[in-house]
Amino acid sequence: MQKxxxxxxxxxxxxxxxxxxxxxxxxxxxxxxNVTQVAVTYQVQKLEQxxxxxxxxxxxxxxxxxxxxxxxxxxxxxxxxxxxxTVTFIRKQNDGKTLTVAANNAVSFYWLRDRAIAFQIENPxxxxxxxxxxxxxxxxxxxxxxxxxxxxxxxxDGLVSNHLFDEEVVPVCSPDFLKRNGPFPDPASLRAxxxxxxxxxxxxxxxxxxxxxxxxxxxxSKALEMVTFNSYPVLLEVAIAGQGVALGGINxxxxxxEEGKLIRIDDQPFHTGYGYYLVRRRDTAANDxxxxxxQTLLASL
Numbered sequence: 274m275q276k277x278x279x280x281x282x283x284x285x286x287x288x289x290x291x292x293x294x295x296x297x298x299x300x301x302x303x304x305x306x307n308v309t310q311v312a313v314t315y316q317v318q319k320l321e322q323x324x325x326x327x328x329x330x331x332x333x334x335x336x337x338x339x340x341x342x343x344x345x346x347x348x349x350x351x352x353x354x355x356x357x358x359t360v361t362f363i364r365k366q367n368d369g370k371t372l373t374v375a376a377n378n379a380v381s382f383y384w385l386r387d388r389a390i391a392f393q394i395e396n397p398x399x400x401x402x403x404x405x406x407x408x409x410x411x412x413x414x415x416x417x418x419x420x421x422x423x424x425x426x427x428x429x430d431g432l433v434s435n436h437l438f439d440e441e442v443v444p445v446c447s448p449d450f451l452k453r454n455g456p457f458p459d460p461a462s463l464r465a466x467x468x469x470x471x472x473x474x475x476x477x478x479x480x481x482x483x484x485x486x487x488x489x490x491x492x493x494s495k496a497l498e499m500v501t502f503n504s505y506p507v508l509l510e511v512a513i514a515g516q517g518v519a520l521g522g523i524n525x526x527x528x529x530x531e532e533g534k535l536i537r538i539d540d541q542p543f544h545t546g547y548g549y550y551l552v553r554r555r556d557t558a559a560n561d562x563x564x565x566x567x568q569t570l571l572a573s574l
Contacts, residue, residue: 448536
């Protein structure tokens, strides 16, 4: 922090510079900042002396940025803009009308999206932020996340969890893929199919090897035709496009199955022993918005 303080110029000078660079006018910058033109000119000159280089080309009734000025302007606009956005977010977060929800990509795209939009429509004035990522190891401390959907056992230190649904996995494919490549009368027959798999992002995420073992089928992983993805929504869209067989969580992709875009190949869901939970920090103060969102999701099951 001490080094940062030494290297960063005066905030007042940077603000004056940004306004002057945006308007290309000391007069217009002064009007915007409600100070005199002399004050803006002084701050810019002070900044130029600090940096040891001119930031503006001053000609008759016209200003333009030097190459150094253009580079600094880009950095200052980004930095001040990011600070302004962060401050706005923090203020909104404390007004009781903003809710930040996190979930992995699969849950966000296939299960949470429509439910979240429905909640926002039913609660006008609420600003809902959805944060999607591929991992479930969401860090709550200092992350700005109010509540999240997490995959696992449901028992996490420091978190309060509400069970949403169990993880039940079955192989799925498009009707077209089944027509062209099927039938697959038993689990062993899937060894000959093109299998779509997700990179292992957590120790307890199910793999094709795990599923075959659960169905008492011996496999040689090297002999399987598999295509690997690092995004589950991309993987599932490839399956919907008729390009292979995916492992699908029945409850996560329930609407895709109901719409007939994918169909179940096996009639025995594999219960992994894990589930999906709505979680929040134990020390998070309860409020009406969190409670309404929680009850809305639980009521949708």
